Every structure is written in C-alpha cells, then in structure tokens.
Amino acid sequence: MDNLFPAPVANFADLLLDAVCMVDASGQFVFASVACERIFGYTPEEMQGRVMIDMVAPEDRARTLAAADDIMGGHPNLHFENRYVRKDGTLVHLLWSARWSDQHQLRVAVARDITAAKRAEATQAALYAISEAAHATEDLPQLFQHIHQIIGGLLPAACFAVGLHDECGDQLRFAYHADQHGPLPQSLLAHVMGEEVRRLGRPLLLDPADLAPLPEALRSAAGLSPHCWLGVPLTTSQGPLGVLLLQGQGEHAYTDRDRDLLLFVSTQVATAIQRKRMHAQLRFMAQHDELTRLPNRRLFHDRLDTAFARAQRQQGRLSLLFIDLDKFKLVNDEYGHDCGDLLLKEVAWRIQACVRESDTVARIGGDEFVVILENVGSPDHALVVKDKIHQALSVPVALAERGSLSIEASIGVAHYPDHGADTLQLLRHADNAMYASKAQPAPV
Numbered sequence: 001m002d003n004l005f006p007a008p009v010a011n012f013a014d015l016l017l018d019a020v021c022m023v024d025a026s027g028q029f030v031f032a033s034v035a036c037e038r039i040f041g042y043t044p045e046e047m048q049g050r051v052m053i054d055m056v057a058p059e060d061r062a063r064t065l066a067a068a069d070d071i072m073g074g075h076p077n078l079h080f081e082n083r084y085v086r087k088d089g090t091l092v093h094l095l096w097s098a099r100w101s102d103q104h105q106l107r108v109a110v111a112r113d114i115t116a117a118k119r120a121e122a123t124q125a126a127l128y129a130i131s132e133a134a135h136a137t138e139d140l141p142q143l144f145q146h147i148h149q150i151i152g153g154l155l156p157a158a159c160f161a162v163g164l165h166d167e168c169g170d171q172l173r174f175a176y177h178a179d180q181h182g183p184l185p186q187s188l189l190a191h192v193m194g195e196e197v198r199r200l201g202r203p204l205l206l207d208p209a210d211l212a213p214l215p216e217a218l219r220s221a222a223g224l225s226p227h228c229w230l231g232v233p234l235t236t237s238q239g240p241l242g243v244l245l246l247q248g249q250g251e252h253a254y255t256d257r258d259r260d261l262l263l264f265v266s267t268q269v270a271t272a273i274q275r276k277r278m279h280a281q282l283r284f285m286a287q288h289d290e291l292t293r294l295p296n297r298r299l300f301h302d303r304l305d306t307a308f309a310r311a312q313r314q315q316g317r318l319s320l321l322f323i324d325l326d327k328f329k330l331v332n333d334e335y336g337h338d339c340g341d342l343l344l345k346e347v348a349w350r351i352q353a354c355v356r357e358s359d360t361v362a363r364i365g366g367d368e369f370v371v372i373l374e375n376v377g378s379p380d381h382a383l384v385v386k387d388k389i390h391q392a393l394s395v396p397v398a399l400a401e402r403g404s405l406s407i408e409a410s411i412g413v414a415h416y417p418d419h420g421a422d423t424l425q426l427l428r429h430a431d432n433a434m435y436a437s438k439a440q441p442a443p444v
C-alpha cells in the first residue's frame with residue numbers, strides 16, 4: 001500500500017473514522033484504511049487482495065455490481081447503501097460515496113457504518129407495521145401471522161410462538177406456533193421456555209452453549225435442541241398477557257441487543273393483541289345474548305339467511321324449530337329473577353346438547369329460542385330433534401337451596417322447502433306452529 005500512495009495520504013486516510021477503500025478494475029481491494037477493521041472486522045492487511053463482491057451480503061450483490069459498473073462508467077455515486085458480511089458473520093449496513101479514478105484505474109470509496117440508524121429505522125417501521133396489523137387483520141391468528149412476518153424481518157425466527165395466559169392466568173396456552181422444524185421436540189421446549197419466561201416476568205435468552213444457569217426442566221428440554229431461543233413477556237398496562245418466543249435460524253446465536261430489541265417491540269405486540277381481543281369481544285357482545293351466550297336475534301337472522309341460501313343452492317333441506325317456554329313468567333314471580341336466569345341458561349345448554357355443532361341455537365327473546373337444523377335428510381329428522389328437546393327440557397332443573405324446578409316448552413317446526421319459499425314464510429310457519437302447540441291442552 002505504501003508503494004501505491006505517498007505516505008501522508010495513507011496516514012490521513014487512517015485518521016478518518018469512516019473506511020477508505022480502493023478497488024481495482026478487477027474488483028479487488030488494493031487499499032483499506034485502519035477504520036476498516038472496526039467496520040468490516042478485517043484488518044487492512046486482511047482486506048487487501050480480497051474480492052470486494054465476496055464480502056457483500058448475497059442479496060445485495062447484483063445491485064452492488066450494477067452500481068460499481070455505473071461508477072466505473074464515469075458516474076460518481078454519493079449515496080449507495082448495501083450490506084457487507086463482517087468477519088464474525090454479522091451484517092453491517094454501509095453508506096458509500098465512490099468515484100472512479102481514470103488516472104489510477106481505481107475505484108475510490110468511503111464507507112460509513114449506518115447499522116445503528118438502519119436498525120432504529122427498521123424498529124420504527126416494525127412498530128408501525130404491528131400497530132397497523134392490529135387494524136388490518138381479521139382475527140388473532142391472522143394478526144399473529146403478520147407479527148411473525150414483521151418480527152422475522154428484524155430478527156431470525158425459524159420458530160415463532162405466542163403463548164397467552166388462560167382466563168385464570170395460571171397456564172399458558174399457545175395461540176400461535178409456527179415452526180420450520182416440525183412440532184417436536186421444539187414445541188416441548190417452547191412450552192417449558194414459555195413457562196419460565198412467564199414465571200420470571202422478564203426476557204430470557206437460551207443459548208445451547210451456555211445452559212448452566214437455567215433451571216433443570218429447561219436445561220433438559222433445551223438439551224434436545226441445538227438452537228438459540230429468545231423469550232419475552234407480553235405485558236400491557238393492565239398486566240401480563242402472555243409470552244413471545246423466537247427460535248434462531250441454524251447456528252445463529254441471539255445477542256443481548258436482539259433481546260432488548262424484542263423486548264422493545266413486545267409492548268406494541270401486546271397492545272395489538274389486546275386491541276384485537278377487545279374488538280373480538282365487542283363483536284361477540286353485539287352478536288350474542290349476554291345471559292346464555294347464544295347467538296342473538298341479529299346473528300340468528302344472518303345465520304338463517306346463509307343457511308337458507310346454501311339449502312337453495314344445494315337443493316337441500318333445512319328445518320326451523322321455534323321454542324317458547326310455557327309459563328316462564330311464573331318462575332320469575334315465584335322463585336325470583338335469579339332462578340329464572342339460571343333456568344334460561346340451563347335450557348340453552350340442554351337445547352345445544354340436542355343438536356349438532358354445525359346447527360344454530362339462538363335466543364331471540366326473553367324465553368324464546370330458535371334452532372336452525374341444516375342438512376336434514378327428511379322432516380322426520382327435525383321431529384326427532386324436537387322430541388329430544390322436549391325430553392331434555394322435561395328433566396327438572398336442580399336449584400341449590402330450593403329443590404328443583406320443572407318447565408315445559410312449546411315447539412313449532414317449519415321445513416324448507418315444504419313450508420315456505422323464503423325465510424319470512426318459514427319463520428311465520430314455525431311461529432304459528434309454536435302458538436298452535438301452546439294452545440293445545442297439556443297432556444294429562
């Protein structure tokens with residue numbers, strides 16, 4: 001190097017904090033200033049003779065070669081950004097200014113390390129994207145997928161898992177678990193790791209090379225996996241919500257900086273989850289009856305429209321059962337409103353137990369329930385269900401200190417296509433049939 005440049009020039013270049021490099025027409029480094037060691041991890045001597053493009057991150061190579069061609073064609077570049085792979089394997093983000101010297105047949109370039117700024121930029125973008133995802137996604141599983149993608153852009157995440165506290169707050173339930181390596185044994189480790197992060201209430205970095213400080217259960221689970229893991233608690237202003245776990249890619253070892261970054265982002269993740277849960281809760285409340293948690297009148301009509309359209313399209317059958325409790329008012333009057341509530345909940349539960357999960361049971365009024373039976377083979381099938389419900393409701397309901405309570409119900413049935421060509425006709429038919437049944441004297 002000293003032969004190529006007068007000593008003062010090389011000395012001045014070595015005083016600069018940015019890296020000064022010179023590359024010949026074949027793309028080899030012929031000069032690298034002292035600052036290169038801090039930026040690239042290689043000493044100037046180690047850099048000399050290396051092929052520039054081999055040090056560039058593979059994803060940035062095509063762009064870098066195109067920019068180099070342009071510079072050598074006589075177009076200096078003041079702002080070129082790319083990433084190099086440092087000697088320790090990590091990436092460094094660089095901002096280059098470069099020009100071609102015809103006289104020396106060299107590309108002269110100065111590189112500034114902008115890794116910290118890039119990381120801050122990426123973190124801000126991730127925070128924004130997570131908050132956007134809370135609005136843009138339909139439900140929690142979709143939100144988790146988005147968050148996985150966003151965090152995967154910041155940190156390696158071969159496995160990404162979100163565990164949420166159950167309602168009692170004493171168990172973790174994995175609401176999202178995406179794993180490139182298959183479900184086991186990593187998911188066992190994810191479980192043990194998640195519990196440990198939850199117990200500690202702070203981040204945990206698991207490095208297979210340094211398991212000694214970990215509790216026994218975690219150590220033995222981690223012994224099955226050669227990968228590095230990172231776990232952080234998800235916490236909102238209202239308290240702990242769950243944990244977020246990442247597993248490193250291949251040999252990648254997470255650093256303390258990765259841990260701090262994930263912890264920083266985790267607040268936004270927790271807020272997004274909480275917001276999504278709140279939306280889901282509001283939607284549920286708008287569509288369900290608070291007491292029995294059955295679909296309410298509005299959701300019933302939606303479901304009926306959908307089921308009706310499907311039956312029409314598939315030329316299938318559908319039955320509607322209108323159920324009205326008899327003399328329910330007396331229950332309230334004689335036993336009190338609380339007992340009335342209890343009875344309604346029990347009735348809801350018993351009706352649901354008589355039908356398939358794909359059928360709909362809704363509460364559309366005080367003591368009025370309705371059932372949509374889909375894919376019924378024949379009207380007889382609906383009559384069997386009707387008898388089943390009669391029987392189920394005829395069993396007295398036990399009241400803690402007041403003995404038991406019996407209730408009867410009037411049930412009206414309407415079949416599609418027999419009793420109506422649209423939902424209105426069907427509803428009317430079922431309602432009339434129910435009133436006709438109520439008007440009949442009770443069997444002695």
Ligand SMILES: Nc1nc2c(ncn2[C@@H]2O[C@H](COP(=O)(O)OP(=O)(O)OP(=O)(O)O)[C@@H](O)[C@H]2O)c(=O)[nH]1
Pocket residue numbers: 291324325326327328329330332336337338339340341344365366367
């Ligand atoms: N406990 C309780 N009672 C309710 C609720 N919603 C409505 N009710 C009561 O349910 C009763 C319904 O009365 P009606 O429609 O006259 O029905 P019924 O007494 O069963 O009369 P029939 O249907 O003619 O046999 C009223 O007393 C309402 O106050 C509720 O959520 N909880």
